[in-house]
Amino acid sequence: MTDATQSGPMLAADGTPLKKSLARSLRRRKLRALALIAPLLLFVLLSFVIPIMSMLFRSVENSIVADTLPLTVVELRNWDADSGELPDEALYAAFTKDMITAIDEKTHTRLGSRLNYEQTGMSSMFRRSGRQIKKLDPETDGPFKDKLIEIHDGWGDVETWRTIKTHAVPITNGYFLNAIDMRRTPEGAQAQPEDKQILIKLFGRTLMMSLIITASCILLAYPVSYLLATLPMRVSNLLMILVLLPFWTSLLVRTSAWKVMLQQQGVINETLVWLGLVADDARLVIINNQFGTIIAMTHILLPFMILPMYSVMQTIPDSYTRAAKSMGATNWTTFWRIYFPQSIPGIGAGSILVFILAIGYYITPEIVGGTKGVFISNRIAYHISSSLNWGLAAALGTILLAVVLLLYWCYDKIVGIDNVKLG
Amino acid sequence: MAALTPISRKPMSVVLPAVAIAGGFLGMFVGAGQGSVLLGILIGAALMAGLAWVYMNVLDNESVARWITILGLGGLGLLFAGVTGLIVGLLAGWFFAFFIFWLYEGRYRQKLLPYMTGQQVFWHYTFRVICGAIFVFLITPILVVLPLSFNAQDFFTFTPEMLRLDPEGYSLKHYRDFFTNNEWQRSFKNSLIIAPIATFISVSLGTLAAIGLSQSHVPGRRAIMGILISPMIVPLIISATGMFFFYSDIGRFLEGTLGMDKNFVGYVKVILAHAVLGIPFVIITVTATLVGFDQSLTRAAANMGAGPVRTFFKIQMPLILPGVISGGLFAFITSFDEVVVVLFVGSASQKTLPWQMFTGLREQISPTILAVATILVVISIALLTTVELLRRRSERLRGLSPA
Numbered sequence: 001m002t003d004a005t006q007s008g009p010m011l012a013a014d015g016t017p018l019k020k021s022l023a024r025s026l027r028r029r030k031l032r033a034l035a036l037i038a039p040l041l042l043f044v045l046l047s048f049v050i051p052i053m054s055m056l057f058r059s060v061e062n063s064i065v066a067d068t069l070p071l072t073v074v075e076l077r078n079w080d081a082d083s084g085e086l087p088d089e090a091l092y093a094a095f096t097k098d099m100i101t102a103i104d105e106k107t108h109t110r111l112g113s114r115l116n117y118e119q120t121g122m123s124s125m126f127r128r129s130g131r132q133i134k135k136l137d138p139e140t141d142g143p144f145k146d147k148l149i150e151i152h153d154g155w156g157d158v159e160t161w162r163t164i165k166t167h168a169v170p171i172t173n174g175y176f177l178n179a180i181d182m183r184r185t186p187e188g189a190q191a192q193p194e195d196k197q198i199l200i201k202l203f204g205r206t207l208m209m210s211l212i213i214t215a216s217c218i219l220l221a222y223p224v225s226y227l228l229a230t231l232p233m234r235v236s237n238l239l240m241i242l243v244l245l246p247f248w249t250s251l252l253v254r255t256s257a258w259k260v261m262l263q264q265q266g267v268i269n270e271t272l273v274w275l276g277l278v279a280d281d282a283r284l285v286i287i288n289n290q291f292g293t294i295i296a297m298t299h300i301l302l303p304f305m306i307l308p309m310y311s312v313m314q315t316i317p318d319s320y321t322r323a324a325k326s327m328g329a330t331n332w333t334t335f336w337r338i339y340f341p342q343s344i345p346g347i348g349a350g351s352i353l354v355f356i357l358a359i360g361y362y363i364t365p366e367i368v369g370g371t372k373g374v375f376i377s378n379r380i381a382y383h384i385s386s387s388l389n390w391g392l393a394a395a396l397g398t399i400l401l402a403v404v405l406l407l408y409w410c411y412d413k414i415v416g417i418d419n420v421k422l423g
Numbered sequence: 424m425a426a427l428t429p430i431s432r433k434p435m436s437v438v439l440p441a442v443a444i445a446g447g448f449l450g451m452f453v454g455a456g457q458g459s460v461l462l463g464i465l466i467g468a469a470l471m472a473g474l475a476w477v478y479m480n481v482l483d484n485e486s487v488a489r490w491i492t493i494l495g496l497g498g499l500g501l502l503f504a505g506v507t508g509l510i511v512g513l514l515a516g517w518f519f520a521f522f523i524f525w526l527y528e529g530r531y532r533q534k535l536l537p538y539m540t541g542q543q544v545f546w547h548y549t550f551r552v553i554c555g556a557i558f559v560f561l562i563t564p565i566l567v568v569l570p571l572s573f574n575a576q577d578f579f580t581f582t583p584e585m586l587r588l589d590p591e592g593y594s595l596k597h598y599r600d601f602f603t604n605n606e607w608q609r610s611f612k613n614s615l616i617i618a619p620i621a622t623f624i625s626v627s628l629g630t631l632a633a634i635g636l637s638q639s640h641v642p643g644r645r646a647i648m649g650i651l652i653s654p655m656i657v658p659l660i661i662s663a664t665g666m667f668f669f670y671s672d673i674g675r676f677l678e679g680t681l682g683m684d685k686n687f688v689g690y691v692k693v694i695l696a697h698a699v700l701g702i703p704f705v706i707i708t709v710t711a712t713l714v715g716f717d718q719s720l721t722r723a724a725a726n727m728g729a730g731p732v733r734t735f736f737k738i739q740m741p742l743i744l745p746g747v748i749s750g751g752l753f754a755f756i757t758s759f760d761e762v763v764v765v766l767f768v769g770s771a772s773q774k775t776l777p778w779q780m781f782t783g784l785r786e787q788i789s790p791t792i793l794a795v796a797t798i799l800v801v802i803s804i805a806l807l808t809t810v811e812l813l814r815r816r817s818e819r820l821r822g823l824s825p826a
Binding site: 026029030032033034035036037039040041043044045047048049050051052053054055058220223224227239241242243244245246248249250251252253254255256257258259260261263265266267270274275276299302303331356357359360361362363366367377380381384385390393394397400401404405408 | 546553636653657759803
């Protein structure tokens with residue numbers, strides 16, 4: 001029992017000071033909230049954040065050379081790559097020893113294909129030499145220099161050793177240099193030969209096409225959102241179905257629909273030929289090129305532009321435009337000076353959203369883009385599943401991720417991630 | 424809406440050219456079917472303008488005029504192009520009967536403000552036509568797929584039989600193929616295994632976390648929210664790349680060290696990957712529902728002696744259920760519709776329906792894809808309806824009835 005006249009801190013019912021008691025209850029509430037969040041947070045960290053981190057790491061990780069050829073790497077340190085002379089016998093002996101171990105563990109072909117990304121021909125050189133090096137005995141069969149050169153001319157080429165030496169580091173910037181059309185050489189970073197420079201162009205094309213898609217989405221979404229925002233709720237809810245139905249329809253359904261529409265024998269071409277607007281032997285080529293990608297992706301991403309625009313336009317009071325008109329503004333002035341500035345947040349939100357989604361798209365460009373309409377993500381998938389150059393795929397992915405995160409940071413500044421709405 | 428503006432009849436010089444243009448447009452299509460576009464345009468324009476003139480000057484009886492137009496154009500359509508022509512003709516007749524009198528009587532001004540100038544009225548309707556065209560662009564690809572999936576041929580275009588509405592041109596064979604073909608059935612089954620389990624994981628964990636996040640004192644709420652939302656932000660191809668590296672290591676560990684079944688491990692990998700992708704949707708929808716949740720209800724329950732678990736299931740859960748369900752539907756459709764991640768993480772025995780469609784579209788293109796597409800459209804319509812109903816219900820519960 002607390003006496004009203006008693007001095008000192010206020011006490012809670014159980015006799016502890018009220019301040020302390022409140023602090024304890026707050027701490028308990030915080031802990032309880034965290035305990036509720038913890039399972040999911042752990043789950044996301046484990047199965048999403050760590051994979052992404054491992055991808056980031058893989059874009060610089062390069063331990064394969066040092067792991068497969070440990071002795072050679074040590075010897076290579078003593079060799080002057082700029083001398084223009086072949087390494088000495090000690091290195092060849094070390095290399096033979098390393099190779100025999102590697103052949104036993106069957107890792108030499110993997111090293112070959114890793115080095116093949118840097119210098120063509122390495123892969124077959126490792127594979128072919130492997131069979132014969134296996135027969136050598138590291139203790140008795142020396143000296144190895146001439147024998148190796150006999151087995152394959154490549155081992156007598158200074159370039160081979162220079163390449164191995166350049167890529168012997170465990171952490172490399174080589175993949176990133178490759179990703180921006182450069183390569184790691186003994187003399188430092190250099191541009192790739194002309195005919196191999198495709199990735200910068202591909203990045204440029206991805207950005208360009210994403211911009212075109214975003215712009216056409218703005219053009220198409222603005223009138224529709226305006227109409228939806230100004231019509232009475234009952235009508236606009238009905239029309240909204242026409243926007244939401246494509247939004248909810250499977251991406252593959254929409255992509256296959258566009259494939260059906262755009263083909264040479266597809267619905268659009270057939271109709272145009274039927275109307276006589278296009279000759280039968282001059283059907284429009286609107287698939288497997290940039291046009292196909294742009295039109296299909298504009299359609300697919302349009303709802304993502306309409307929904308944020310609509311929700312912003314809904315909040316613009318009608319009285320503002322009426323006031324402007326009553327003060328003598330023409331239609332155009334009213335729109336341009338009064339309505340449009342207020343709708344800009346919607347345009348901004350929608351554009352960033354569409355742009356972010358477009359820049360990482362894979363499925364649609366793969367199906368309707370052919371070779372000229374593909375994005376950087378298709379290149380990533382190619383390196384993952386066909387060329388198996390995973391380091392380069394990871395480096396390309398890291399660059400793309402950096403761009404997207406930067407854009408999202410802008411999105412958060414402009415719109416706020418908490419304001420993302422669905423449906 | 425009541426009429427805003429008193430209307431008056433319009434002179435011939437306004438009505439006739441407009442009707443002639445519309446008639447020419449229709450004539451272009453009919454002409455294309457008969458071989459001469461130019462002739463079609465001219466005949467169409469003259470015919471429609473003539474009809475309009477007769478209605479306005481001679482007949483002057485709207486309902487008679489309407490039936491003449493509908494039946495007349497329908498008959499012409501039947502003559503030229505059979506059943507399809509009849510339908511198109513009836514529709515066109517209905518439109519022209521409406522259009523002529525809409526212009527002639529000046530009804531187009533009825534619902535507009537009286538002080539609008541002619542130019543403004545014209546722009547008003549032009550704008551609507553533009554919007555209509557955009558809506559057509561949005562919906563056409565989906566509508567085109569539906570009839571094509573009943574094609575009796577293995578083509579991706581409308582055959583002449585289909586255009587004639589000949590029953591010969593239609594068949595269910597692509598659907599039959601979908602339901603009997605082992606590969607399609609297996610992928611469908613895989614989708615039905617993976618999507619619900621992934622949804623269950625993301626909904627149960629996501630709802631708990633959303634409740635935690637919505638409490639007042641959460642340290643580092645923004646950072647946590649950022650991490651939980653990140654699967655939605657990061658482009659799928661990057662998530663897929665990261666997961667590809669990571670899950671192949673995990674898979675090797677589970678199979679090699681723990682000796683688990685390869686097939687089982689494959690499913691676990693895909694399900695976990697899909698569960699992560701669905702989480703942001705659950706978090707967003709459930710936190711949005713919890714914004715309107717009255718916390719004093721849980722305190723009242725606690726006051727009356729209910730434990731936290733009982734309070735959750737008896738008080739909180741029923742009220743936030745609409746949000747949880749629509750979040751779950753989003754998570755379900757994310758998993759059900761997902762290709763990239765499953766393509767990278769899964770192996771052939773986890774082939775899902777979208778994956779099968781994707782390979783079909785890329786390699787051996789078969790019209791069965793369109794049948795599957797139609798089924799998926801029907802599913803998405805069902806889901807859309809559910810979400811919309813739930814949203815309305817939740818708004819009603821929170822007293823936010825739509826204006």
